[in-house]
Amino acid sequence: MDRVAVAIDQRFDHFLTVPDDPRAELFEAMRYAAIGGGKRLRPLLVMATARLYNVEEKSALNAATAIEALHVYSLIHDDLPCMDDDALRRGKPTTHVAFGEAQAVLAGDALHALAFELLADEKTHHDPFVRAEMVACLAKAAGPSGMAGGQMMDLAAEKQIFDLQTVTRLQQLKTGALIGVCLEIGAILGRVPIEGRTGLRGYAHDLGLAFQIADDILDVEGDEALAGKQLHKDEAAGKQTFLSLMGLDRAKEQAQMLVDQAKSHLNGYGTEADLLRAIAEYVVHRDR
Amino acid sequence: MDRVAVAIDQRFDHFLTVPDDPRAELFEAMRYAAIGGGKRLRPLLVMATARLYNVEEKSALNAATAIEALHVYSLIHDDLPCMDDDALRRGKPTTHVAFGEAQAVLAGDALHALAFELLADEKTHHDPFVRAEMVACLAKAAGPSGMAGGQMMDLAAEKQIFDLQTVTRLQQLKTGALIGVCLEIGAILGRVPIEGRTGLRGYAHDLGLAFQIADDILDVEGDEALAGKQLHKDEAAGKQTFLSLMGLDRAKEQAQMLVDQAKSHLNGYGTEADLLRAIAEYVVHRDR
Numbered sequence: 001m002d003r004v005a006v007a008i009d010q011r012f013d014h015f016l017t018v019p020d021d022p023r024a025e026l027f028e029a030m031r032y033a034a035i036g037g038g039k040r041l042r043p044l045l046v047m048a049t050a051r052l053y054n055v056e057e058k059s060a061l062n063a064a065t066a067i068e069a070l071h072v073y074s075l076i077h078d079d080l081p082c083m084d085d086d087a088l089r090r091g092k093p094t095t096h097v098a099f100g101e102a103q104a105v106l107a108g109d110a111l112h113a114l115a116f117e118l119l120a121d122e123k124t125h126h127d128p129f130v131r132a133e134m135v136a137c138l139a140k141a142a143g144p145s146g147m148a149g150g151q152m153m154d155l156a157a158e159k160q161i162f163d164l165q166t167v168t169r170l171q172q173l174k175t176g177a178l179i180g181v182c183l184e185i186g187a188i189l190g191r192v193p194i195e196g197r198t199g200l201r202g203y204a205h206d207l208g209l210a211f212q213i214a215d216d217i218l219d220v221e222g223d224e225a226l227a228g229k230q231l232h233k234d235e236a237a238g239k240q241t242f243l244s245l246m247g248l249d250r251a252k253e254q255a256q257m258l259v260d261q262a263k264s265h266l267n268g269y270g271t272e273a274d275l276l277r278a279i280a281e282y283v284v285h286r287d288r
Numbered sequence: 289m290d291r292v293a294v295a296i297d298q299r300f301d302h303f304l305t306v307p308d309d310p311r312a313e314l315f316e317a318m319r320y321a322a323i324g325g326g327k328r329l330r331p332l333l334v335m336a337t338a339r340l341y342n343v344e345e346k347s348a349l350n351a352a353t354a355i356e357a358l359h360v361y362s363l364i365h366d367d368l369p370c371m372d373d374d375a376l377r378r379g380k381p382t383t384h385v386a387f388g389e390a391q392a393v394l395a396g397d398a399l400h401a402l403a404f405e406l407l408a409d410e411k412t413h414h415d416p417f418v419r420a421e422m423v424a425c426l427a428k429a430a431g432p433s434g435m436a437g438g439q440m441m442d443l444a445a446e447k448q449i450f451d452l453q454t455v456t457r458l459q460q461l462k463t464g465a466l467i468g469v470c471l472e473i474g475a476i477l478g479r480v481p482i483e484g485r486t487g488l489r490g491y492a493h494d495l496g497l498a499f500q501i502a503d504d505i506l507d508v509e510g511d512e513a514l515a516g517k518q519l520h521k522d523e524a525a526g527k528q529t530f531l532s533l534m535g536l537d538r539a540k541e542q543a544q545m546l547v548d549q550a551k552s553h554l555n556g557y558g559t560e561a562d563l564l565r566a567i568a569e570y571v572v573h574r575d576r
Contacts, residue, residue: 016432021457022448026432026440077397082389101370102443105393106436109365109400113431116404120424129416135423136408143401144304144314148394152314155390160310169309 004047004064005040011065015114029099029107030114034072037090037228039288041211041279042067042182048275049186049200059125063134063185066118070138071178073111074147076104083155084233091228112142125189133188141177150174157239164245168209171242175215176208202265207280210258213251214284216243226288255284292335292352293328299353303402317387317395318402322360325378325516327576329499329567330355330470336563337474337488347413351422351473354406358426359466361399362435364392371443372521379516400430413477421476429465438462445527452533456497459530463503464496490553495568498546501539502572504531514576543572 012034018027043064050060079086079094087097096104118124119134140146150173183204187197219231220243234241243251262280266273300322306315331352338348367374367382368389375385384392406412407422428434438461471492475485507519508531522529531539550568554561
């Protein structure tokens with residue numbers, strides 16, 4: 001994880017050289033949000049999947065940086081006063097607190113575009129088919145049928161009482177879709193045909209839900225200093241979560257069951273998938 | 289123009305079917321901003337360029353819709369209270385006024401992703417090389433070295449006094465880059481190699497500046513009812529514009545000179561480029 005985190009920071013540092021003109025503040029805000037901090041779980045998933053198929057390191061790293069750019073954009077926008085109104089993220093003031101709201105909206109927008117620029121770049125992969133497929137995959141997961149749709153449901157959750165099925169759907173869109181993209185893009189870079197991705201998709205599906213249940217548990221049991229963000233927000237907003245719907249004990253059982261199930265989807269792989277297996281365990285045993 | 293406007297509305301209607309779930313409000317906000325109204329200048333430029341090379345209508349229309357989706361997203365975000373704080377756009381309340389700020393941010397984000405989804409879609413073009421090149425081109429023009437960078441400069445223009453060179457650079461990034469993409473994507477669809485795009489690039493460059501000078505003139509001389517948005521805002525904000533820097537008479541001369549120059553870049557084309565020539569004249573003689 002540490003090695004991937006360092007490599008992602010280096011890539012962002014490379015792609016976000018601050019220009020000597022009035023756009024400097026935009027680049028500073030993008031760097032502030034993108035560099036340093038974060039678990040870099042999504043890049044790690046891309047790298048671990050690419051490793052299964054001996055994908056060239058540079059390709060995997062650029063694609064991983066693209067996905068992290070998209071993730072960071074979504075964090076910046078989700079934290080805005082009009083959305084979740086969060087003041088702390090990754091242990092430091094959120095981007096709008098540090099730079100102002102307009103700059104935060106723009107930094108998010110610019111990172112959103114950067115994600116697609118990186119995936120479509122010849123330097124990421126020489127084969128246009130691979131580039132176009134990665135873009136199609138990420139765009140679908142980011143849009144109204146993915147992350148943006150999930151965030152809309154999350155806003156609606158403050159006004160409506162959702163049942164377990166609806167909360168599951170919300171989380172599959174809001175966080176599950178992008179986690180799925182990490183595995184998918186690893187497979188696309190590895191030129192795995194659709195019919196060969198069943199195991200990875202099953203893994204991603206179960207991992208995404210386990211991740212979210214663990215997040216809900218951390219929101220209640222976690223340490224704010226370690227989490228680097230404000231906790232207990234869902235409860236205060238009256239939102240239904242996996243925890244409020246299942247209770248703590250069942251939620252913990254369910255998360256571990258999903259991790260075991262996620263790992264079972266990797267049974268067709270040998271030791272080359274050990275990193276993906278370890279990530280699955282990490283996701284429910286992390287403290288942040 | 290009318291025919292393209294109808295076709296673009298139909299495409300958005302097709303791509304944005306409102307789902308029967310809590311995401312409905314997001315789709316409604318996207319439809320509100322995207323369907324009906326607007327000059328649809330950018331789609332028209334794509335269609336007019338594609339016509340030079342006998343590009344299939346469906347390909348050109350999907351790509352044109354993608355660029356308009358990106359343009360609409362930028363309007364929604366630019367109108368936000370933290371940005372230009374505009375209440376009126378295309379003759380109706382802006383998206384955040386009609387749906388709330390959170391929904392407006394999200395609708396913009398979702399349209400941003402939709403633009404890339406459309407360009408990367410096999411149904412837009414069968415050749416992945418064409419799809420990947422279109423995505424790369426749009427992503428670059430949308431990001432920090434294009435539109436987002438231009439908007440950052442525009443925010444800075446409220447605090448700094450810009451000279452003509454800096455205002456020109458601002459406008460080339462903020463509006464010129466996306467206008468350039470329209471011509472570029474028409475050429476990519478027409479499989480024109482880079483060295484064959486010089487005329488189109490020259491046309492786009494001059495057209496973009498002429499468009500912006502005309503916009504500055506309309507901001508002072510125009511009719512708010514026709515423009516469908518609040519005018520005289522730059523002056524109130526103390527921003528330097530082409531008009532404030534050149535004066536009305538010189539600005540009008542300069543706009544017409546740029547139009548003539550734009551058309552001269554098309555001298556290598558016959559009557560098939562008449563639509564592009566007419567668009568150039570329209571851009572400085574429009575009343576909205």
